Amino acid sequence: MRGVGAPASRSFAKPVRQQARQVPAGPAGQQTIRRQNLGLVMQAVMEDGPSSRASIASTVGLTRSTVSSLVEELLSRGLLSDRGQQASGSVGRPGRLVGLSDRTVGLGLEINVDYLAASVLDLSGGVRFEQFVRHENRGMPIEVVLDKLGDLARTALTAVEQHGLMSVGTAIAVPGLVDAETGTLLTAPNLGWSDTQIGREMARRLGRPNQYLSVQNEANLAAQGELWEGNGRRWGDFVLVSGEIGVGGAVVVEGELLMSGAGMSGELGHLSVDPEGPACPCGSRGCLERIVGQEALLAAAHLDAEVGTSIGLPDGGVQALVERAEAGDPMTVAALERAARVLGQACASVANLVAPNTIVLGGIYAPLFPWLADPFRAEFECRSFVARYSGVAVVQSELGPAAAVRGAASLTLRAVCADPQLVDAVAGSG
């Protein structure tokens, strides 16, 4: 599957360990091979935990002296750190261990329709900072939104740097079609944005011109967040249905995100479930997200006026829906049941087409799962004969609305671990 814009992530999605290369080459080739080998050493330590140089050498198939030189570079770039003497009892003379640095972190940012978010993860998957900020981005000048996101990014970086952590780059999740190579948001129907140079604009605001920076579709990043930081590895082939104002989707086959159409695939929210239904800003009618997106849910539960614009966050409109449903409010329960049936219908079509093992309800559907699950399953199973034969589990995302921004932070770390020379050498690290 094509992986434009996400080569770094793909090398980690593969289960097979690459073979190290010792082939002689010209200076340019040697430099390329060294970059690859740096990535292989990182991968070995990520998979095997703290290791001696000798054991890394044996794992990746390079000489001890080459590995020592690679490890020194990774220490100087702050990606590995010294972990002290190997325990006695191992074969041979005990060496010093190196492990993943606990000071290195990646920044994930998210622009959604009605909120902004930042998350900082370390190399062990630990969340070192996370903040969601309500921000109605529709009708707002793009500059204002990006300024606000820049503020949030600085808040995140300042917070983690105060604890001695070092951020190595940023990935930004956006709710629309992306040209990942240029960091351009091509179109975001719910925001009304098109052809916006998010990458260039945010690079300027972040003020770290040499650092890794990537812009990706939010549902794609959410699926990668589920794979890397959630339960995605257990689900087999899965379809993620991520509810927000819009409804994002992503298809994962054999542990890899389906990236056909240069990553433009997975726009589940624009399945037309009612061809003559309400107009959608995408140009079509009756799109799934017009019927079961967050605002439609709030309107159906007659909560829209009450919640006003404070929607889109765990403590926003979804929380209002959860509270009403928990209290047994008939209008809310009925609205959720109707939405679940439509979602079940749409996902049945998707399952007939893609035949996944698992359908994952994420985003706002995660906290609403207790009310959605039964009617969803009932409709889904009677509508999808493929699901009846192949067996499809319907599960809840544990990451919920945080999947995309964590996927973004994780992508950043995976990109620099695959190509450590994306990180400048720092003084005093290791």
Place this chain on the structure above:
Amino acid sequence: MRGVGAPASRSFAKPVRQQARQVPAGPAGQQTIRRQNLGLVMQAVMEDGPSSRASIASTVGLTRSTVSSLVEELLSRGLLSDRGQQASGSVGRPGRLVGLSDRTVGLGLEINVDYLAASVLDLSGGVRFEQFVRHENRGMPIEVVLDKLGDLARTALTAVEQHGLMSVGTAIAVPGLVDAETGTLLTAPNLGWSDTQIGREMARRLGRPNQYLSVQNEANLAAQGELWEGNGRRWGDFVLVSGEIGVGGAVVVEGELLMSGAGMSGELGHLSVDPEGPACPCGSRGCLERIVGQEALLAAAHLDAEVGTSIGLPDGGVQALVERAEAGDPMTVAALERAARVLGQACASVANLVAPNTIVLGGIYAPLFPWLADPFRAEFECRSFVARYSGVAVVQSELGPAAAVRGAASLTLRAVCADPQLVDAVAGSG
């Protein structure tokens, strides 16, 4: 992507040449390696054309004597044949050339809803026999259908064997979900068949117990037919929409058939385009094929009574539609236009989900393409914002209804070329 039941085809779908193995191993391991190396020699000759043993040895990275032994075995199994002396002027002493045998053929069979088909292809892709037989298979005892298919298979084999051709196996296309490992048709909603051991039943009827035999979904085979015997390699990532009584579909990404769900994916005909629409035997309502399948088309054009049961073939109901449309019959043209709009809507949802480069209209939609194309494109483009951004071509299959049965014949040949020991040694070949 998973490829249960179709490993042989996958090895040929990959662009990268595998490396030959000379690693010493135990007797069982040596036998496995020899089988692999036989496949590599076949692949080299398939890609490079008639070759000397020396050039094959250099291509696959095995010794000249090993290649000579492999070539002898392939000659004895009838997959390669002697092509005489190499032209002078080549480097070194001219050797004898071996090429793909022009006597080796594969048999493809197809059970569709209202017809049976057989096709015999040779290793150059030449069609050596092809026959479509009208046969209403609904409401017919399964035994009767399989007996009739057995008769057709024998007719095909007798015809080609009279010309000295040697069939090396059979693949059978069926319009339903398949467990390819056991050759079981799990369910075929339009036939009303379930849990039918097509593989075992047909093996008995074919009377060639040691030959390769495979049962596959017809739309999957149609997509592979397009890839191997049609224009599929030019289309990039494509979605095949194959109209028959039902509507089959298949998704191809980077030259490989998406086989998620053990090949159960691609059931495009069961996208629900009208959730409260007519009941479908699959258990859902308003499935695409209920609205735009061949019988719905004939009924909409008021041709159903006239055509009666003689539908489903190039000379059946489709031909009636083509003739009426060519004559400008307003009812027929309007029926095709309405169908094209619904197909365009459904394919827009698929394109939003899968983001292909190309939508291919196949099966009965191929001869109807001139009347479908414009309204299809109009609806498709206004409904799929992904297509508007990524650019999606809408094209006509040249293979049309023959894609599946040719894909089946081609699969057979590819399976035995990848593992030549599936073919018994024959006397007098080479």
